[in-house]
Structures are given as structure tokens and as C-alpha cells.
Amino acid sequence: MMRFNFFLSFLTVFFGGNQSFSQSPDMLIKEFMNEGKVPGVFVAVVKNDSVLFEKAYGIADIVKGTPVTNKTCMELGSISKAFTDEAILYLYYKHLLDLDDPITKYLPDAPSRWSVITIRNLMDHTSGIREYLSDPRFMADAIFNSSALDETANFFLNRISTDSMVRMFYSLPLEFSPGATWSYSNPGYYLLGKIGERVSGKNFFDLVNEVLFVPLKMSQTKANELASAEGCLLQGYFQSDRDDMKPSRVLTSNYAFSAGAWATSGQDMINYIKSIHLKTLPSDNEGYDWRNYNPEKILPFTYHLGRFYSSYHGKHIFLHNGGTPGFSSSWIYVKEDTISIIVLANRQDYAPIDPLAWNILAWYDSSLYFPTDTLNGVEERKYERMIYNIVKAIQENKPFPKGLSEPLRMLMESESGRSIWKWIFERGFPKTNYCVDTEIIGKTKAYRFRLPLNSKVEYRLTAIINEKNELAQLLWW
Structure with a gap:
């Protein structure tokens, strides 16, 4: 099965039919793990700066039997796109770039047709650049779903440079004129990382660490392969064609880069969520509050600064999910309630992680529960x-x-x-x-x-x- 992004699902798949609202978070999590053969899960619910629920379940490694804790790391996938945007905003507030600059100003070897694409287009997924994970040249199907990689797939995962990846992106077509519509584009976020490097003169991962992780005390958040080398990263798993769980490979930073190559711990995500609630993100220090975002144009999705945005009966909701060859994640933030949830699991692309997050949040706020009665107007x-x-x-x-x-x-x-x-x-x-x-x-x-x-x-x-x-x-x- 082709992976079009580091786990973005356009529909939520709910297992178990109409789940009872009477189920506790603990019951919901155990059912989720049993249904999906999920080895390990971490869940935290935070309101204001207080943790309402925090628990690790299952095992980090099926062979070793080591337990999941709030300090073990999992690959975060696309939730980390918000980290990339924090770095870009930092450079913007330092007057080192402008969000409406054409990206060819910083990528001079890019094709001329990209001269109308701005940094803002990349950040909002309105550039028109086609998704690279759907292009067979990038070997995504093998990387996400194979126990044994052939030489070409192994090259893409472990040896290709980020500059070489970008040069390959230059051959990707534009599916629409920039700004005309919306389409999720991992290449866009990959390019943001390269722009950040060229403007700052620093390695992208060092830049984000300096801008975001050090101030927020997120000391366990690292590039996936570094977290693996240090022994923090859990073993990820994917479901094979024979329905058994196979160990996955680390999604390397050269392949995913600034589109989703960070690993993090439950404790670090709690620190990150508290900074959102308390408005202590680095970008908050500059006076811009993305929580008050009001889109001027209705595109197929509303996406702002690495987060999807929507409204549900008077509540403003920001959310994202993520997934890599062996991990899934889901994050939801409800502005009016100042409440968030993070769910991390070491099982690849398991869609019910999103409804699990929604159902746990609904346990704490019943106004978020999805209705069941049919309307016949x-x-x-x-x-x-x-x-x-x-x-x-x-x-x-x-x-x-x-x-x-x-x-x-x-x-x-x-x-x-x-x-x-x-x-x-x-x-x-x-x-x-x-x-x-x-x-x-x-x-x-x-x-x-x-x-x-x-x-x-x-x-x-x-x-x-x-x-x-x-x-x-x-x-x-």
C-alpha cells in the first residue's frame, strides 16, 4: 500500500462500530491495542498546565519485552511539521526571510515554474507540488511495507543526501497553480528545511533544537536515527500481508527530513503541549497568536503553521496526525477548553488512532462526542x-x-x-x-x-x- 504522507488520513476510520460513551480511557486504549495488535501506546491528556491522564501501555520491543514509558521515544511523523514552522517563523522574525518571498530566492537552482511559489505556500500546502511518496521513483511502497529492501530502496532510505532528494523534487509536476487549491505536500515541508538551512547556515536539526527544544526542555526529541543510536527509540512494527507484525526500519532524516523525521518521548510532548496552552512557544514571544487564525479563503482543508484547523460547535480545534513505517501518532488541541491529547503508538499507519484520541477527549468533554441519531431533513x-x-x-x-x-x-x-x-x-x-x-x-x-x-x-x-x-x-x- 502506497504511503502518500507520513500518515495523513482524509477520513477517520472507526473500528468497533458505535463505541459506548461509557467506556473509560483505559478501556478504549486496551480495545484499540487488542483490535490492531498494537504492541505499545503512550497517552496523555493535558488541561491548562495540569496532566489529567498519563499512562504508558504495552511493550517497546516484542523480542526483548521491554515496557513503554513516558521517556521512551517514538517516531512522531507529520505532527513535527509544526516544529519546522517554528524554525521558519524564527528566521522570519529575525528578518532573515519573508513568508511571501518566492522560494527560488533561496533555491536558485529550482525550476523556473516554481518562481511563483512562496514560502507561505509551502507552509500551507498550497504550492501545487505533487506528493513524492506517490511517485514510484522514491520507493515509498517498499520502504513502508517490506521486510527486506532491495538496493535501490536501501539507497533512498540510508544513503541518498538531502540535496539529491531536492534535485529529484525539481522534476515533480505542479498539479495546480500555487494558491488555487490545497493538496498535502511533503516535498513542500522538505524544502522548508533546506531553506531554513541556507538562510541560517545551520543544520536543520540543530536549528530546530536551538529554537524550540532547548527553551521547552524537550531534551529527548531528536532525529529518528539519533534517537535509535542512543537507545531511546522503540522498535516500530508494521502489519505484513500474512497479518503478523514485522519490525520496521527507522525512517531516516535524509528521506523524511523536515517533513517528519523527529522522534520524541511522551514527557517531551507533554512539555510541548503545556507550552501551547501557556502560550510560551518561541513564536508566541513575537506577538503572533496562531490560535486566533481566521482563514480568508475556503480551500479543501484549512492548514496553518503545521496544524489542521476546524470548528466544532463553537470550539476551535487544531489537530494533526503522523505516521512512519512503524509508528502512528495523533494530537488534538481544543482552544476554548485549553485541553489537548497526544497518542503515540509503535504500529505503522493505524488509522483508528485518531478516533481513539477523539473518544478519550470526549470522555473529558462530552460536547466533543460524535452524534449517533440520524437526521432526516x-x-x-x-x-x-x-x-x-x-x-x-x-x-x-x-x-x-x-x-x-x-x-x-x-x-x-x-x-x-x-x-x-x-x-x-x-x-x-x-x-x-x-x-x-x-x-x-x-x-x-x-x-x-x-x-x-x-x-x-x-x-x-x-x-x-x-x-x-x-x-x-x-x-x-
Whole structure:
């Protein structure tokens, strides 16, 4: 199965059907581990600067039987994109770069067609640069899913330089004009790291350590291979075709770089979350508060400074997940409640890590619980039919129905867009859906759906309708 990013799922896959709200966090975590054969998990819930829940489960290494603790490290994947943005903002506030500079100012050997791409485009995933993990030249399928790497895959994982990776990126096509729509792009975040190095004159990992980890006392957060060499990194695992768990390889910094090559401990993530709650991130010292972000344009997803952004019944929510060949992670922050959760697991790309995080948060704040009762109004049924037709179009590779906004249509019809949705539905395409919730959000309206696959598995999504009555966003929560 191709990995399109370091675990970004556009739909959340829920296992166990309609989980009971009466289940405690401990019960939810144990069920999650049993269902997915997950060896080890760390979970923490933090409100303000107090830890409401913190517990490590299972084992760090199946062979050695060593336990997971709050000081053992796991690969973080794409959650660490926010670390990259902190470094870029640091350089911005030092007047060493401008977010609206063309990236060719710092990458002069880049193709001329990239001259219209800005640093801000890279940070918001609006550059148009196609995802490199979907390009077979980069051997992602072998790296994420093979016990034995051939010579080419081993070269990409262990020997290729970051400069060579960037030169290969230069041949990736632009799927749309920068800013016209949105599409998740790991190459964009990889390029941000190279820009950071060229502007600062420092190694990217040293730069982030100086800017972020030292001030926040995140001493165990390191590049994946360094954490492994120091004995801190847990063994990661992936599920083989025979349904057994196989040990994974370390996702090296030359392959993932500033798009997601950090390993961290549960304790370090608690420190990071507290800094978010207390507004003591380095960027907070400059007076800009990303927590008050209000997008001017409705693109298929709202992404700002390494975090997805949404709203749920008056609550502003920032979130991200991450995944590497042997690890999965999920982070959610609810601004109004000043509450966050971090979940780390040493099992590759296990989609139910996101609903686990949501369900644990709902235990502490019932207003976050996803509804179950079906709504049967005219508008609800109208959008149920639209969602059904979209799923069929993905499954059968047919044109999408009318009623999509132009930015969303551009994403859905792109090669990356169709491929990602087929990846999301790899467990099967749902044949029905039902609306369970609606909400007015400014000039838009949200419709939330459950899409059951069978008695044990369901997908969930939110459809955002803009003021032109167009479907403008499809969100996985």
C-alpha cells in the first residue's frame, strides 16, 4: 500500500462500530491495542498546565519485552511539521526571510515554474507540488511495507543526501497553480528545511533544537536515527500481508527530513503541549497568536503553521496526525477548553488512532462526542446523496457530481487527490451514509456523516457547504 504522507488520513476510520460513551480511557486504549495488535501506546491528556491522564501501555520491543514509558521515544511523523514552522517563523522574525518571498530566492537552482511559489505556500500546502511518496521513483511502497529492501530502496532510505532528494523534487509536476487549491505536500515541508538551512547556515536539526527544544526542555526529541543510536527509540512494527507484525526500519532524516523525521518521548510532548496552552512557544514571544487564525479563503482543508484547523460547535480545534513505517501518532488541541491529547503508538499507519484520541477527549468533554441519531431533513438527505455519489466516483474512477467548489474539484480530480481517497477506502467502500449532525459556522454550514462499512468498521466525515451552496470541504472528523 502506497504511503502518500507520513500518515495523513482524509477520513477517520472507526473500528468497533458505535463505541459506548461509557467506556473509560483505559478501556478504549486496551480495545484499540487488542483490535490492531498494537504492541505499545503512550497517552496523555493535558488541561491548562495540569496532566489529567498519563499512562504508558504495552511493550517497546516484542523480542526483548521491554515496557513503554513516558521517556521512551517514538517516531512522531507529520505532527513535527509544526516544529519546522517554528524554525521558519524564527528566521522570519529575525528578518532573515519573508513568508511571501518566492522560494527560488533561496533555491536558485529550482525550476523556473516554481518562481511563483512562496514560502507561505509551502507552509500551507498550497504550492501545487505533487506528493513524492506517490511517485514510484522514491520507493515509498517498499520502504513502508517490506521486510527486506532491495538496493535501490536501501539507497533512498540510508544513503541518498538531502540535496539529491531536492534535485529529484525539481522534476515533480505542479498539479495546480500555487494558491488555487490545497493538496498535502511533503516535498513542500522538505524544502522548508533546506531553506531554513541556507538562510541560517545551520543544520536543520540543530536549528530546530536551538529554537524550540532547548527553551521547552524537550531534551529527548531528536532525529529518528539519533534517537535509535542512543537507545531511546522503540522498535516500530508494521502489519505484513500474512497479518503478523514485522519490525520496521527507522525512517531516516535524509528521506523524511523536515517533513517528519523527529522522534520524541511522551514527557517531551507533554512539555510541548503545556507550552501551547501557556502560550510560551518561541513564536508566541513575537506577538503572533496562531490560535486566533481566521482563514480568508475556503480551500479543501484549512492548514496553518503545521496544524489542521476546524470548528466544532463553537470550539476551535487544531489537530494533526503522523505516521512512519512503524509508528502512528495523533494530537488534538481544543482552544476554548485549553485541553489537548497526544497518542503515540509503535504500529505503522493505524488509522483508528485518531478516533481513539477523539473518544478519550470526549470522555473529558462530552460536547466533543460524535452524534449517533440520524437526521432526516431535506437538506440532510440531499447531501447524503452527494456523499454517496462522490464515494462511487472515487471507487469507479468516474467524474465527480456537480456541486463541488472549484478548489475542491481541482483537488479531487488531481492524481494525488484520487489516489489518496482510494488509499483511505482501501478497507472497502461504504455503500451508505447518514447525516447525524449539522452546524452553522459563519457563512458556511457543516453536515457530519457516518459511513458504515460493516458492523465493526465505519468512516466519518464532515462536509462544509459554502455560501454559494457548494461543497467546499470534506474533513475527516
